[in-house]
Amino acid sequence: MTDNQFEKSVWDSFLDGNKSAFSTLFKLHYASLHNYGLKISGNIDFTEDCLQDFFVYLFENRAQISAINSIKSYLFISFRRALLRALKKERQYVNYDIPLELLLSFEFSSEEIAIKQEFTVIKSSVLTNLLNALSVREREAIYLKYYSNLKLSEIALIMNISYQSVLNTLQKAYVKLRKNIETKALQDVLKNN
Numbered sequence: 691m692t693d694n695q696f697e698k699s700v701w702d703s704f705l706d707g708n709k710s711a712f713s714t715l716f717k718l719h720y721a722s723l724h725n726y727g728l729k730i731s732g733n734i735d736f737t738e739d740c741l742q743d744f745f746v747y748l749f750e751n752r753a754q755i756s757a758i759n760s761i762k763s764y765l766f767i768s769f770r771r772a773l774l775r776a777l778k779k780e781r782q783y784v785n786y787d788i789p790l791e792l793l794l795s796f797e798f799s800s801e802e803i804a805i806k807q808e809f810t811v812i813k814s815s816v817l818t819n820l821l822n823a824l825s826v827r828e829r830e831a832i833y834l835k836y837y838s839n840l841k842l843s844e845i846a847l848i849m850n851i852s853y854q855s856v857l858n859t860l861q862k863a864y865v866k867l868r869k870n871i872e873t874k875a876l877q878d879v880l881k882n883n
Contacts, residue, residue: 700714700715700718701715701761705752705753705755712749719765720741722838723741723744723766723769724738724741725837726838727741727769729829729833730770730773730774731773736780737773739776740769740772740773741769743772744768744769744772744773748768762838762840763840763841763844763847766834766838766840766848770849820867820871821867823866824863824866827849828859828860831845831849831856831859831860832860835860842857842860
């Protein structure tokens with residue numbers, strides 16, 4: 691049985707109300723959803739509360755879930771919506787004049803870069819700074835593509851933008867990264883001379 695077949699089997703059992711399947715689904719996706727939620731909210735407790743509430747909501751409303759193509763992208767989309775709703779609600783108690791996008795903390799850590807790309811600490815720190823210089827939307831698109839291994843069509847659904855917008859966002863990010871990498875390399879050369 692392939693991973694997709696196993697996940698589909700677990701999903702179908704979950705939809706039928708099997709609590710063991712629900713537990714398996716939770717274990718399969720908790721970490722990746724937690725990491726993604728933490729990128730958006732920047733708050734561990736808030737993310738964990740939202741994720742717990744999301745899974746409770748998912749279980750209680752499983753009968754209303756229609757057929758889906760990708761379980762992972764469905765969970766990312768649904769959790770992102772739930773998290774953004776919770777952030778908007780929380781925002782009412784903070785400062786409602788600030789656009790929600792500016793409240794999102796979507797940033798990369800040196801540890802993530804080092805683990806995922808196996809860079810040295812120095813190189814990962816440079817890459818972290820370069821990635822964090824991108825816009826929130828560009829960082830989110832890169833995270834979903836390279837750290838969550840999602841397809842562009844899934845990213846479009848999750849971010850609630852068109853497929854073309856995902857392509858454009860990633861292209862802008864690549865151009866900025868390339869320019870910043872070249873600038874950094876030039877600075878390093880000049881510094882060493």
